[in-house]
Amino acid sequence: MENKTDITPSQTVGPFFAYGITPEQYGYGYTQIATANLVASKNIQGERIRIVGRVVDGAGNAIPDAVIEIWQADSLGSYSNPAFLGFGRVGTGTSVDNSFAFETIKPGRIGNEAPHINVIVLMRGLLTHAFTRIYFSDEDVANQNDPLLVTVPVARKHTLIAQRVPQSHRVEYQYDIFMQGERETVFFEF
Amino acid sequence: MNSPVKEVHPPYIFPPYKSTILRGPTKPLLPMHDSLRSLRAPVFGQSVISKFDHDLTKNGIVNGEPIGERIVVAGTVSDESGRPVKNTLVEIWQANAAGRYVHKVDQHNAPLDPNFFGGGRCLTDEMGRYKFYTIKPGAYPWGNHANAWRPNHIHLSLFGNHIISRLVTQMYFPGDPLLEHDPILNGVPKLYRHLLLSAFKFELTEEGFALGYEFNIVLAGKNKTPFES
Ligand SMILES: [Fe+3]
Numbered sequence: 001m002e003n004k005t006d007i008t009p010s011q012t013v014g015p016f017f018a019y020g021i022t023p024e025q026y027g028y029g030y031t032q033i034a035t036a037n038l039v040a041s042k043n044i045q046g047e048r049i050r051i052v053g054r055v056v057d058g059a060g061n062a063i064p065d066a067v068i069e070i071w072q073a074d075s076l077g078s079y080s081n082p083a084f085l086g087f088g089r090v091g092t093g094t095s096v097d098n099s100f101a102f103e104t105i106k107p108g109r110i111g112n113e114a115p116h117i118n119v120i121v122l123m124r125g126l127l128t129h130a131f132t133r134i135y136f137s138d139e140d141v142a143n144q145n146d147p148l149l150v151t152v153p154v155a156r157k158h159t160l161i162a163q164r165v166p167q168s169h170r171v172e173y174q175y176d177i178f179m180q181g182e183r184e185t186v187f188f189e190f
Numbered sequence: 191m192n193s194p195v196k197e198v199h200p201p202y203i204f205p206p207y208k209s210t211i212l213r214g215p216t217k218p219l220l221p222m223h224d225s226l227r228s229l230r231a232p233v234f235g236q237s238v239i240s241k242f243d244h245d246l247t248k249n250g251i252v253n254g255e256p257i258g259e260r261i262v263v264a265g266t267v268s269d270e271s272g273r274p275v276k277n278t279l280v281e282i283w284q285a286n287a288a289g290r291y292v293h294k295v296d297q298h299n300a301p302l303d304p305n306f307f308g309g310g311r312c313l314t315d316e317m318g319r320y321k322f323y324t325i326k327p328g329a330y331p332w333g334n335h336a337n338a339w340r341p342n343h344i345h346l347s348l349f350g351n352h353i354i355s356r357l358v359t360q361m362y363f364p365g366d367p368l369l370e371h372d373p374i375l376n377g378v379p380k381l382y383r384h385l386l387l388s389a390f391k392f393e394l395t396e397e398g399f400a401l402g403y404e405f406n407i408v409l410a411g412k413n414k415t416p417f418e419s
Contacts, residue, residue, distance in 0.1 A: 016293040020283025058212035087232035125209025127200035
């Protein structure tokens with residue numbers, strides 16, 4: 001057996017992360033490694049989509065100081081496309097309703113996995129980050145056979161599925177993250 | 191109590207830190223599928239690093255030197271098996287010497303330093319080493335409870351090689367009398383709190399310039415060679 005070292009414990013991202021890790025979004029004079037727009041460069045293959053949502057606390061309020069990171073494959077299901085990093089980061093609190101919005105492409109299937117996006121949730125009051133996923137409401141068949149989604153209790157599956165917004169002039173999905181309560185989002189061990 | 195699976199991490203609900211009460215997940219976490227355990231993390235290269243990103247004593251200069259005690263913060267990033275995590279991104283942010291953040295919402299009545307920004311980043315080298323120059327951050331008050339003060343700390347964010355390696359944490363300073371009163375640090379089980387303390391290292395001190403602190407970071411996940419993955 002290999003000797004395992006204790007990993008470094010997690011701590012909250014705190015209330016004052018904005019100038020450090022999302023400075024462009026919040027108007028500080030510093031660059032950030034990734035933004036909410038994953039398709040800034042034009043020659044990226046795939047269907048353009050927008051994912052809009054809020055992070056909601058146990059009292060039902062939209063949280064104004066959370067950080068959402070997404071990590072996804074390209075339209076062919078690859079995580080190593082030099083033209084598409086596949087990572088996005090956004091803070092909440094810069095829009096009136098505290099919502100966030102990612103501009104990206106719809107990821108492809110990966111083997112037998114349904115199209116999905118990995119999500120990391122960070123905020124003041126979260127001592128260890130939370131890990132979840134976004135699946136898509138218009139991928140019913142693929143979702144029914146997804147090896148991770150089949151492990152989720154039926155009554156909670158909807159918390160992982162972004163709902164396609166009808167009658168939008170663009171392809172838009174609604175995906176709220178509920179930290180607690182009746183509709184608490186399914187979070188995964190990591 | 192609803193806790194992350196790794197016992198070193200703080201629980202999601204830790205009532206002494208009041209903001210956890212309405213924000214921490216309350217339902218048990220679901221097991222992660224194997225495909226996720228081996229999923230690699232995004233890789234950020236030199237393209238996201240500018241010349242003074244690792245030097246917070248210089249990257250915010252407007253018309254003079256920042257005020258405070260200059261320090262070196264350096265260490266290694268390794269995985270659970272002790273292998274170095276090479277070329278991985280380390281982001282940091284912190285308050286200035288007076289305990290004030292550049293952040294617009296920080297209302298603490300302590301002076302901003304026009305020559306100190308407080309944010310930076312770097313990549314680890316081939317040995318997993320990183321090194322920052324900065325100003326020792328001051329303690330600051332917060333609203334968690336009566337007369338609450340955060341100990342001196344630096345925020346850090348790392349990706350590592352796998353998505354399960356992602357870590358956002360805070361580094362503290364040895365001998366700080368506020369440590370035992372801090373519900374954020376004390377959210378970590380007692381046995382593991384020492385892992386968040388940096389160590390004063392005379393060897394890291396630079397003569398005539400800065401004192402040195404060492405902070406070594408261990409990320410979850412095995413550092414697989416390309417052969418294994
Ligand atoms: Fe802080």
